[in-house]
Amino acid sequence: MxxxxxxxxxxxxxxxxxxxxxxxxxxxxxxxxxxxxxxxxxxxxxxxxxxxxxxxxxxxxxxxxxxxxxxxxxxLEMAAAYAWADPLVRLMMPKLIDLGHALGERVNAARLDGPDIVYIIRIPTQLTSFGGMIVGRRLPALTTSAGRAMISRLAPDARREAIETWPLAANTHATELDRGRIAERIEEAAGAGFAVAVGQNIINEIAVAAPVMARDGTPVAAVQCSVSAPKWTAERVTAELAPQVLDVANSFNFG
Amino acid sequence: MxxxxxxxxxxxxxxxxxxxxxxxxxxxxxxxxxxxxxxxxxxxxxxxxxxxxxxxxxxxxxxxxxxxxxxxxxxLEMAAAYAWADPLVRLMMPKLIDLGHALGERVNAARLDGPDIVYIIRIPTQLTSFGGMIVGRRLPALTTSAGRAMISRLAPDARREAIETWPLAANTHATELDRGRIAERIEEAAGAGFAVAVGQNIINEIAVAAPVMARDGTPVAAVQCSVSAPKWTAERVTAELAPQVLDVANSFNFG
DNA sequence: TGCGAGTTTATTATATTATGATACTTTGCA
DNA sequence: TGCAAAGTATCATAATATAATAAACTCGCA
Missing domain, CATH: 1.10.10.10 (Winged helix-like DNA-binding domain superfamily/Winged helix DNA-binding domain)
Structure with a gap:
């Protein structure tokens, strides 16, 4: 500035x-x-x-x-002001609460804001770290499952630009900082409809996310679920959690 | 202004x-x-x-x-900034999550800010109204159980001033706007250690709240639990919920 | 106890900056 | 089509914020 x-x-x-x-x-x-x-x-x-x-x-x-x-x-009051103004918060909140209770795991919603994501809803569980409970937290989109899920649905040129230019920051020893590798992950997400990320922002965290699409074909948000690594594996997350996350994400029609 | x-x-x-x-x-x-x-x-x-x-x-x-x-x-990001800076959020969050799961009802934490309260933590359930999910919401202290619970622990003169001068606003047909009546309720809360409010801000809502005290004897926050009226009665809330809310509120030592 | 670096507060003259009246353009509605 | 209301742009004027300087604190360490 x-x-x-x-x-x-x-x-x-x-x-x-x-x-x-x-x-x-x-x-x-x-x-x-x-x-x-x-x-x-x-x-x-x-x-x-x-x-x-x-x-x-x-x-x-x-x-x-x-x-x-x-x-x-x-x-803090500004958070309330935002919540009243964003129709997605109102729309998504009830279903995310349900999903959180159904899965018994922490469930979040995030929006894309420039090159990063901001969590707009968080349904925590007992085992959630403090940073995982905070609404309004901003993280680089490229290193989060929610970000990748949304990027995977951007128009091809926008997607490429995101992958090549958006900032990266290591939050964990396991954070992937290689853009080629990230591009692959986003390709996978584009194919599967959801993104899985392991240990990118919190150690031993596995996250699944699926994009919420507007009628005009733009990703407007992501539904995300985080679980702990010793208890879960990426395979089980893909098999058991991803379909439910996808279902909820697809259930919103917005635009 | x-x-x-x-x-x-x-x-x-x-x-x-x-x-x-x-x-x-x-x-x-x-x-x-x-x-x-x-x-x-x-x-x-x-x-x-x-x-x-x-x-x-x-x-x-x-x-x-x-x-x-x-x-x-x-x-919304400013809300995250608040959360990182307020030690009470960090301290209370895990126990409130536990309490929410244990009771199966919506649990909140609020702080006093001038003549009103602001919710700093909200653990919603499926049946929570949208306004009941929003962190950062501000309500007049005198018409909320959390506000009354905290006021009941203020020094006598501060308490009197609060009851006589702080603003009132009707959110419900049942909102009590008579300061004499409110004074009684606060007296009850001072005796019992917790406050119960019926339908003050949301129709058919019954709320219990207990103050969180600092070591210097000042109320710094309140733990609150809201339930729905047809399912619960004020008596059952007092008998079954109040003790648990009180326990959690007392379990924090802060200051 | 007292020294001194590092901070926080207070005070000013100066010109940069915000002001608010006015006029112009667009929008939405009958 | 036309009118009223809302949004946008312009500009001279003075008020307002500026940044340099100096005074009053803190706090750590000898």
Whole structure:
């Protein structure tokens, strides 16, 4: 985010303030003023003013002793705002709850947003890791079953571009970072209708995902199910879980 | 939010932009420019510029044909940022999942934020209404079991002030709007250690909630369980559900 | 206990930036 | 077809945010 195009309809202060808000998250759940300056690359004085404004407006909390900031409940409220506005959340939620109970395993829904996926629904089980319970989590699409399931249904050129240019990040020692290999996996998914990924984001996790298609042939979301490796194998997942995940994904007609 | 105090450390544009973002939600999941002007009371040109900025930064989506705006996945991401930063979410999540499975009913956790509560965890069941599944939902504390459970543990003067001044809003024909009556309910909760509310926010809903206390004696959250009225009665809820909810709430030591 | 690096707060003059009135264009409805 | 309402664009003006500087803290370590 270097210098923004000079446009009279663009309010730079707002953009910077949002940059600060958006800097909070996975690697930086809470930050001091100095850290915010480092992470965002913004001017120190600007951070001071913007941070103060975010605090006064109740979007950031400030620990009175450590002086560190963290997102407030007002930020969490934006999740509710999103949920009310996205018709897919409403549509998918009941069936995913059913699926979660039927399978007894963690079930999720994700949407594609640029080169990554964002989880919009999560039905956890007792054995879910904390990161696996969080709605709004963003992961690179190429290294997730949900992402691959959706990419496999993109138009050929869009698919190629995704495979060749979208970012990769290793979350696990087993994360596949070879684009050729990923291309194969996506081909498999295109053929089978669902994607299976082993240990890409959480160790010992096996995930199956199937795309939810809009009437115009675009993938709009994915239904995904995660299980643990010692208990399951990729083969059993393919044989037992994939059909049910596929069924649910296909049951939505959206558009 | 009329004219803000003239402070050199306050960036008005950012505050206005946040006002716009925050205007989205339950009654207005998506809005046109004109609606935003109406709802926020901001100047039309300002809305135009700020909205454009929010759009360009990816916090708002714009339907190309209806020209209406709605919150994007980037907004949902802020919810994830909150979850990473709030230690209570991490602490409570596993036990609430267990409790939800054990009871077979919908279980929630809420925090107090000013005069209302915000749900931070929701474990739904098949029969949950959509509003009952949404994390980040905000409701007036006085008309919820979770709110009453927490208020019942406030210091006497804070409790009195809450009962007398915090806002009330009818969500149901049965919502109690009489502050005297609410004071009684909170007294009961103070004695029993948990609060039971019938049909306050959803028709035919019975809710039990118990406060989670910090070591310093402050209520920091509430564990809550909702069930449906024809299937349950307030008496059975008190006898069968309340003890388990209380147990879980008491099992957290925080602070 | 006291020194000093590293942070957080406070203060200013300056010009960049947001402002809001106005006019123009499109849309949707009768 | 035409009108009203909504969205888009433009622009001079002054208010507003800027970033440099200085003051007041913290906290670790000797």
């Amino acid at each position: 270097p210098s923004k195009k000079q446009d009279t309809l663009f309010v730079a202060s707002l953009a910077k303030g949002l940059t600060i808000l958006h800097a909070f998250g996975q690697p930086n759940p809470e930050m001091s003023l100095a850290e915010i300056v480092r992470v965002t690359g913004l001017d120190k004085s600007a951070c001071q003013r913007l941070t103060n404004t975010l605090f006064r407006e109740g979007f950031l909390l400030k620990d009175p002793i450590t002086r560190r900031f963290r997102p407030s409940l007002k930020c | 009329p004219s803000k105090k003239q402070d050199t450390l306050f960036v008005a544009s950012l505050a206005k932009g946040l006002t716009i973002l925050h205007a989205f939600g339950q009654p207005n999941p998506e809005m046109s420019l004109a609606e935003i002007v109406r709802v926020t009371g901001l100047d039309k040109s300002a809305c135009q510029r700020l909205t454009n900025t929010l759009f360009r930064e990816g916090f708002l989506l714009k339907d190309p044909i209806t020209r209406r705006f709605r919150p994007s996945l980037k907004c």
